Amino acid sequence: MGKAKAPPFKASATPSLALLLNPLAWLLWILDFLLWFALFGWVKTLKQVMKGPYSVECGGTAVRRKTSALGGLSTSPVPASEGDVRTTGALLKHVAKKYGSYRAMGTRTFLGDYKPEGAKFPLKKFGETTWITFQELHDRSTRFGAALVDKSVGMKPLPPGCDVEKVTGPHTVLLFEDTSAEWMICALGALSQSLVVATSYATLGIDAVGEAINESHVPVVVANRKQVAKVCGLKARCPSLKTIVYTEVNVAPADQGAPPDAAKGVRALALEDALALGDSVLGATSAPTLDPKQVAVIMYTSGSTGKPKGVMLKHESILSSISGCMEVLGPVSSPGDNYLGYLPQAHILEFCAELTCLTLGMNIGYADPRTLTSTGAVRERPDGTINRAPSDVHPPGAIQEFKPTFMAGVPKVWDILKKGMEDKVAEMSFLKKLVFEICFVGRAYALRQHRDSPLLKLLVFKKFSAMLGGNLKGTISGGGAIASEVQTFVRTAFSAPAVQGYALTETCCSATIQPMDDNNLDGVAGPPLTSVEIRLESCDINDRDGKPYLSTDKSHYGAPCCGRGEVQMKGPPLTAGYFKQPDKTAEVFTADGWFRSGDVGVWRPDGMLVIVDRLKNLIKLKGGEYIAIESMEKEYSTSPYVSGANGGLLCYGDSDMDRPVAFVVADEKKLQQYADEHGIAYASFEALCADEAMNAEVLRSLVAAGKAGKLGSNEILAGVLLLPGTGAKETIPPAFEDPWTPENGMLTASNKLQRKPIIKEYGAKGRMEALKAKGIK
Numbered sequence: 001m002g003k004a005k006a007p008p009f010k011a012s013a014t015p016s017l018a019l020l021l022n023p024l025a026w027l028l029w030i031l032d033f034l035l036w037f038a039l040f041g042w043v044k045t046l047k048q049v050m051k052g053p054y055s056v057e058c059g060g061t062a063v064r065r066k067t068s069a070l071g072g073l074s075t076s077p078v079p080a081s082e083g084d085v086r087t088t089g090a091l092l093k094h095v096a097k098k099y100g101s102y103r104a105m106g107t108r109t110f111l112g113d114y115k116p117e118g119a120k121f122p123l124k125k126f127g128e129t130t131w132i133t134f135q136e137l138h139d140r141s142t143r144f145g146a147a148l149v150d151k152s153v154g155m156k157p158l159p160p161g162c163d164v165e166k167v168t169g170p171h172t173v174l175l176f177e178d179t180s181a182e183w184m185i186c187a188l189g190a191l192s193q194s195l196v197v198a199t200s201y202a203t204l205g206i207d208a209v210g211e212a213i214n215e216s217h218v219p220v221v222v223a224n225r226k227q228v229a230k231v232c233g234l235k236a237r238c239p240s241l242k243t244i245v246y247t248e249v250n251v252a253p254a255d256q257g258a259p260p261d262a263a264k265g266v267r268a269l270a271l272e273d274a275l276a277l278g279d280s281v282l283g284a285t286s287a288p289t290l291d292p293k294q295v296a297v298i299m300y301t302s303g304s305t306g307k308p309k310g311v312m313l314k315h316e317s318i319l320s321s322i323s324g325c326m327e328v329l330g331p332v333s334s335p336g337d338n339y340l341g342y343l344p345q346a347h348i349l350e351f352c353a354e355l356t357c358l359t360l361g362m363n364i365g366y367a368d369p370r371t372l373t374s375t376g377a378v379r380e381r382p383d384g385t386i387n388r389a390p391s392d393v394h395p396p397g398a399i400q401e402f403k404p405t406f407m408a409g410v411p412k413v414w415d416i417l418k419k420g421m422e423d424k425v426a427e428m429s430f431l432k433k434l435v436f437e438i439c440f441v442g443r444a445y446a447l448r449q450h451r452d453s454p455l456l457k458l459l460v461f462k463k464f465s466a467m468l469g470g471n472l473k474g475t476i477s478g479g480g481a482i483a484s485e486v487q488t489f490v491r492t493a494f495s496a497p498a499v500q501g502y503a504l505t506e507t508c509c510s511a512t513i514q515p516m517d518d519n520n521l522d523g524v525a526g527p528p529l530t531s532v533e534i535r536l537e538s539c540d541i542n543d544r545d546g547k548p549y550l551s552t553d554k555s556h557y558g559a560p561c562c563g564r565g566e567v568q569m570k571g572p573p574l575t576a577g578y579f580k581q582p583d584k585t586a587e588v589f590t591a592d593g594w595f596r597s598g599d600v601g602v603w604r605p606d607g608m609l610v611i612v613d614r615l616k617n618l619i620k621l622k623g624g625e626y627i628a629i630e631s632m633e634k635e636y637s638t639s640p641y642v643s644g645a646n647g648g649l650l651c652y653g654d655s656d657m658d659r660p661v662a663f664v665v666a667d668e669k670k671l672q673q674y675a676d677e678h679g680i681a682y683a684s685f686e687a688l689c690a691d692e693a694m695n696a697e698v699l700r701s702l703v704a705a706g707k708a709g710k711l712g713s714n715e716i717l718a719g720v721l722l723l724p725g726t727g728a729k730e731t732i733p734p735a736f737e738d739p740w741t742p743e744n745g746m747l748t749a750s751n752k753l754q755r756k757p758i759i760k761e762y763g764a765k766g767r768m769e770a771l772k773a774k775g776i777k
Helices: 023-038 041-049 088-099 134-148 181-192 206-216 225-232 271-284 315-332 348-359 398-402 411-426 430-448 454-466 484-493 582-588 629-636 668-677 685-689 692-708 755-764 768-773
Strands: 055-057 064-066 103-114 123-133 172-176 196-199 220-224 243-247 267-270 295-300 310-314 338-341 363-366 377-380 406-409 474-477 498-502 524-526 533-537 539-542 564-570 595-603 609-614 618-620 626-628 649-652 661-665 719-723
Touching: 023 041, 023 430, 023 454, 088 134, 088 181, 088 315, 088 348, 103 134, 103 181, 103 398, 123 134, 123 398, 134 181, 134 271, 172 181, 172 206, 181 196, 181 220, 181 271, 181 295, 181 363, 196 206, 206 225, 206 295, 206 310, 220 225, 225 243, 243 271, 267 271, 295 315, 295 348, 310 315, 315 348, 338 348, 338 398, 348 363, 348 406, 363 398, 406 411, 411 430, 411 474, 411 484, 430 454, 430 484, 454 484, 484 498, 498 524, 533 595, 564 609, 582 595, 609 629, 626 629, 629 649, 629 692, 649 755, 661 692, 661 768, 668 685, 668 692, 685 692, 692 719, 719 768, 755 768
Parallel strands: 103 363, 123 377, 172 196, 172 220, 196 295, 220 243, 243 267, 338 363, 338 406, 406 474, 474 498, 661 719
Antiparallel strands: 055 064, 064 533, 103 123, 295 310, 524 609, 533 564, 564 595, 595 609, 618 626, 649 661
16 A cells, blocks of 8 residues: 555645754755844834834723824825815815826726637636726716716706605616726716715626615616616616616627617616716716715625615715725825725725725726636737736736736635645645745744745745736735635735735724734734724623623633723714614614624734624534634635635534534545545546545544634534535526535625525535534534
């Protein structure tokens, strides 16, 4: 019997015994330290170590503010000396004046699909990138806004002081489109005319769009040409619908041209025609009065807990949120830097990130998640030939095209990038892989000591950073907690700060952001932004040790802290409530006006917040112990056998069980590689997922990941159910072999798990009871 082969390669910041005994490793680590010291890197480290607390209690209460906000919460990203900028319309005018000729937005020309010989699925084909300046952004936005209030379209500005929940007039435009320059142009244009912008994820079903139209009495919908027929089909039950402004975003040239058919009573108007209309009436349109306290956006959530709720955000909410984010990004950015925009703009993270970057004079390069790299796209050169190589001067992937200085992403994006890079390392020769491991361990250790690693970066990580364009100044993760292992990899391998933030739609993306120069990796979400104040409220639920979360706690699992409890927030970014749902609004606000986040947090002694889990996801097992489901999923998802691209993993436990279990969407390549190397026979990937030996190996890997992530003993999995994830993405309801996607309802539009639908679906397929049995002694 041959020697057992190792499981899939996984980068680790913890050195193996073999590495510690390797003289080459010590030689490189010592030379790297000496070079850092000779370059006076210790000066920067000393300043970092000597910093005081990031936030402090203020007003003699348990309320905390960032130290720079003790004099008052910030409300505008523009100093009063530069003008009265308190609405998004005023902000648009300000940035156009300040950065007029700078590039503002870049869009790759979409040329249709391209299917390489032997490929299973077609790739997207792109041509040259076209850019608009800040002045052109202002001009196009104001022209679009003018078109909306032209008598032929018929929208009316919302009067100052008007309650948007009580009016039925044509005041709201609905954006139902993918992330693009056109989306933001239309949003800013509507806001400049004191209209309300309602947002709907482009992946939501058409029924949800119809509900939003009726709820907000929407007369105008901005949608893609490909969606016009579906939106027109709503006319019979959406009488307010009068006009569809359609874009050509990612529509092949051959499919453009004549206007699409529209239903009787609905006008289909091309965006370019709307801009021409606005240009013709702009001079005759009087500028509306913009009120900072007026509702600007009704952002419909992705609905992870049921029917999407419309979160009302005022102009002052948006402006104050930008001001808080700018204090973090401003010191490390410059006008002309590039932000890669690919997350849904109907998600508060992307919406506020883009507005913050524009306010700082940065440009935005637009893409979609499937074409960020050359694996999902090809590039047509000027001579008509096709390029698939990312290193070419005409790269196919958006990352190489735009060479971003800043990127935002949800944890799943970073996990997919990490596993993709690990696959590349796994294919290296023994010597190259050894050098990578030496440099990875050394650099990760250096970063934990708040110092750089100039030699190690030059040897290995300069090449890795080039894979993300080579210009990164920072990445930010939001939409959920990121595993320490994943954050470590991104920060180490891509040679750029990798920080995480914490916020909600209801707080307009304002809560905390980890400082760019902070190298903590133990779940730190950062101090409060300058626009909000935060308190932790004791809650009647216990941690995994059976102790209640109290605001007076001084210890969290043995580590010192300055209080634990439910995170509650107050400040100008907070929502005005849920649109036409007063009962839901009352549920999330305390009697003294604090917003209940539903998240459990811990204050570190340095004044930074750590999110432990969500109250609703703290599950009590049979023995009375609580387990933190989201924290568990964060750690278990780092296993190389988990396919984040096809849905990830869902942990489950209830009061009938002694231990938790998990549904795992498996990584086809990694499972087949392990099976082939260990002599496991299988007729198909579906059969391999059912194999007992394969299930045992995946469970072993998950348990190792959980222990490495310092999960409690009662949070260690007792069993798994492997799902292939190789089927269709849009089948409703999904078949057993299908991935989890927003299209089939297993994920939200922002790629969060839809717990109830997943559990219901697999319970209906007869899989739940067998899986639960593995967690019962």
